[in-house]
Amino acid sequence: QKEVEQNSGPLSVPEGAIASLNCTYSDRGSQSFFWYRQYSGKSPELIMSIYSNGDKEDGRFTAQLNKASQYVSLLIRDSQPSDSATYLCAVQNYQGGSEKLVFGKGTKLTVNP
Amino acid sequence: DGGITQSPKYLFRKEGQNVTLSCEQNLNHDAMYWYRQDPGQGLRLIYYSQIVNDFQKGDIAEGYSVSREKKESFPLTVTSAQKNPTAFYLCASQAGTTQETQYFGPGTRLLVL
Numbered sequence: 001q002k003e004v005e006q007n008s009g010p011l012s013v014p015e016g017a018i019a020s021l022n023c024t025y026s027d028r029g030s031q032s033f034f035w036y037r038q039y040s041g042k043s044p045e046l047i048m049s050i051y052s053n054g055d056k057e058d059g060r061f062t063a064q065l066n067k068a069s070q071y072v073s074l075l076i077r078d079s080q081p082s083d084s085a086t087y088l089c090a091v092q093n094y095q096g097g098s099e100k101l102v103f104g105k106g107t108k109l110t111v112n113p
Numbered sequence: 114d115g116g117i118t119q120s121p122k123y124l125f126r127k128e129g130q131n132v133t134l135s136c137e138q139n140l141n142h143d144a145m146y147w148y149r150q151d152p153g154q155g156l157r158l159i160y161y162s163q164i165v166n167d168f169q170k171g172d173i174a175e176g177y178s179v180s181r182e183k184k185e186s187f188p189l190t191v192t193s194a195q196k197n198p199t200a201f202y203l204c205a206s207q208a209g210t211t212q213e214t215q216y217f218g219p220g221t222r223l224l225v226l
Contacts, residue, residue: 004155008153034214042219042220043203043218043220044203044217046214046215049214088155090215100158100161101156101158101215103148103155103156103157104155105154106155
């Protein structure tokens with residue numbers, strides 16, 4: 001069974017701080033990694049995607065991937081109250097022609113003003 | 114506007130009743146997916162379809178059925194065999210090639226009367 005693990009939280013940070021969200025996965029053959037943000041009662045929206053080892057930055061968000069350690073993280077710099085949401089890590093292994101994603105249970109982030 | 118629409122937003126099911134959730138996309142995506150989300154849980158895959166007239170069971174297909182007669186549409190029927198249908202149902206689509214993002218519709222919340 002392919003698994004994706006996230007700290008359930010809640011993670012609470014003050015406004016302006018760096019929020020660090022972590023994710024580990026069991027399928028060593030995984031090739032694509034995604035972070036989704038989900039506000040309460042809403043559907044997930046894509047924040048970042050990463051495919052190669054290293055860092056990928058987009059504005060205040062940085063995704064970090066380490067395939068050897070089977071670990072992916074999301075850093076949110078200068079956290080804002082509007083960042084308060086549940087963050088879902090998703091992992092994809094498309095070998096065999098399937099593009100199925102496996103999701104973690106999510107980490108709830110609260111940014112305090 | 115390109116996107117994924119789901120209807121209805123809220124759906125009430127009586128015991129023993131089959132209900133159908135609608136999902137339509139105008140993104141010209143090949144692959145479509147149905148997920149179920151329960152409180153505090155991640156997304157669990159019910160069914161997916163990578164091409165018209167073909168679909169596969171996901172991790173929790175029992176009590177559900179789907180069809181894919183058109184590229185744009187992937188309706189989900191929750192049958193009376195699904196004994197615990199109360200959940201948030203999310204439809205997603207993907208272009209179908211590797212390293213492509215899954216995009217989500219707004220979701221349907223199903224409640225049992």
